[in-house]
Amino acid sequence: MKPRGLMVIIDGLGDRPLEEFGALTPLEAAVKPNLNRLASEGITGLVDPVAVGVRVGTDVGSLALFGYNPLRVYWGRGPIEAEGVYLELKPGDVAFRANFATVDEDGRIVSRRAGRIRSGTAELAEVLDGMRLDDEAVALFRAATEHRAVLVLRGSRLSPLVTDSDPGQLGEGLKPLTIRARISGAPAAERTALLANEFVRRAGEILAKHPVNIERKRKGLLPANHILLRGAGVRKHMRPLSERFSISCACVVAESTIVGIARMAGFDVFTSERFTANTDTDVEGKMEMALEALKRYDLVVVHYKGTDIVSHDAKPEDKRAFIERIDAAVGKVLERVEGLDLYIGVTSDHSTPCALREHSADPVPVLLWGRDVLRDDVAEFGERACARGGLCRITANGFLLTLLDYLGVTYRYGS
């Protein structure tokens, strides 16, 4: 029986002590008998996504968990998002991460996420897709998860060296920024900035009149009447993980960023309408689909986004509750692993302390469970308990490679 690996990624899992939990973190405060069982029967540790003290985004942290060196392969979120909506980039294409947003009559940002719009975005995207910007450039536009979307500029003389229109975290109340070339006087970058600004202007006009937005206003919801752009980039070559280790890989996921990374890494992607990139996802359904996939794939990754979302919203109670639902789903897996030679890794892409409402550089707790791992003394899955674990403190790359090594698919360096 060939060993199989299940890697559970709990986005933004790590946290800091909270007064309301008696100086425990949401994970430490959670009732999680199954994760504790895995920790107790397995080996635990801490993982730094890239390096100690380096704060990362979901894109960079996940690239590292999927085995890549972000310093080599990462250039902006745009190309990952494009891959995530199955929009295949051609050489020369420049991709942007986009947000459906709401601006007021003065053009000031009311909501960077159009009140976290969750439906109707496909229809909105459709009317923007294919917009001709000049004789040599066209805009491709696709809706992604929730308020997220992707803009690809396709044509001649384009460059990713342009700034964002999205003013970021504290941008509400401000006007969107004008996109500019990062290198002044570079013709392709100047041209790309012009085309992107033109797209934003025309998109705003079109969206304002769209039936979806008229309906939203009627219901008292914020209209998605503006597109914020950021993370311009081009596709870099990434050797698929599946090819590098000659393994079959699957990913059960809803969030488009992870879909993009998984696809780039050579994973088959499985999703369902019941799966969201939020806490209302079908937690157990994801795990069931992963178990199903384990019958045919060597490595299966399941990704849960909800923990990160509620951390950004400073809702530690929701974080704890979501962790408890994941724990229950892990319990169902454990009931059904009989006869499988299964290794389970539980990890995260980065920490998102609720009190910070932002990612931090704190390492994340991890565990690795399976037949012949060097079980340590740690009997609890938590930030502090895992600091005493047998894996000590390693990187996300190191964690994946360790899991793959237990699967027996890594190569010997040297003879």
Add this chain to the structure above:
Amino acid sequence: MKPRGLMVIIDGLGDRPLEEFGALTPLEAAVKPNLNRLASEGITGLVDPVAVGVRVGTDVGSLALFGYNPLRVYWGRGPIEAEGVYLELKPGDVAFRANFATVDEDGRIVSRRAGRIRSGTAELAEVLDGMRLDDEAVALFRAATEHRAVLVLRGSRLSPLVTDSDPGQLGEGLKPLTIRARISGAPAAERTALLANEFVRRAGEILAKHPVNIERKRKGLLPANHILLRGAGVRKHMRPLSERFSISCACVVAESTIVGIARMAGFDVFTSERFTANTDTDVEGKMEMALEALKRYDLVVVHYKGTDIVSHDAKPEDKRAFIERIDAAVGKVLERVEGLDLYIGVTSDHSTPCALREHSADPVPVLLWGRDVLRDDVAEFGERACARGGLCRITANGFLLTLLDYLGVTYRYGS
């Protein structure tokens, strides 16, 4: 309230078990209720200055604690010492770390530090400063802390690729070495070696007759009648830490090496005549000045040199006593932090085991204390206690970045 950071560097802190302390280290044997309180309320760990098993000097270890990669920015101690005495290097200058030393009539080294001379060195340096070596080269010479000094060769066709005249630790009884080009046949290096040897010869003649030395002999003290040179180097570009993270930084320090590094890193440097780079410094005064600086600076570093000095002199009792004085000063800080959102880091640049009288590669114990750190089970600040700490084992760079991450000034890599 913006968070502030205080980093206390205790030079050469780490040690090994000593019989006279019942197999404890000087730090473990010290009575240190305040450092223990910080350890107990904070998170602890071990720090390798650069990498596991790599023995470093104060210059390299401190560069790492200030956020630099010594492999990139370090080329000899000379340029750091020059910066430490506010001697601004021009392109082409070659700087040497110098020692006032004592040689006998046969030219053999009696003391590499002129009996740890502590006064009169400014007057001695003055007569050497500005010495013309040939038509195109002049020697600039400045006294630094205690027996330390700086020689800068300024002129045309100079190279840092030359050897030391200082035979090092076990050099007493030997004659100073002739400085040579590290690459034979390289004209600039050959020329630089010639000029440096010429400086040493003439400096010896001048110093022998100097009133300061005549007076020293009269008092039975060793005369500073020779200049030992080492660590030739040129200035490399270093992006100031203050600029990299957009923070204001101050350093409270006496030793010129640390002054140099702090200045290169963009720190404002504060010192006082009461501060020495030895155990007779005003331990509490330094901490008071640091507290004062914390009102205006985001990050304040306080540096204590005494622990390293007494370790080189194999005086564990003095080491323990000096640690206890630092502990008392920490206690005064803790009485006055009310109302500050303060993070305190306690660390060291390297270990200097007393029994070795030399730096070792042993990692140093560290702690990080502040509002929301993941407090671990460690209740004592010591080499072995901290090995069980929640930070696990990290590098000096990682330690600084972690402190900066708590201050909320680091950047997110990725989106």
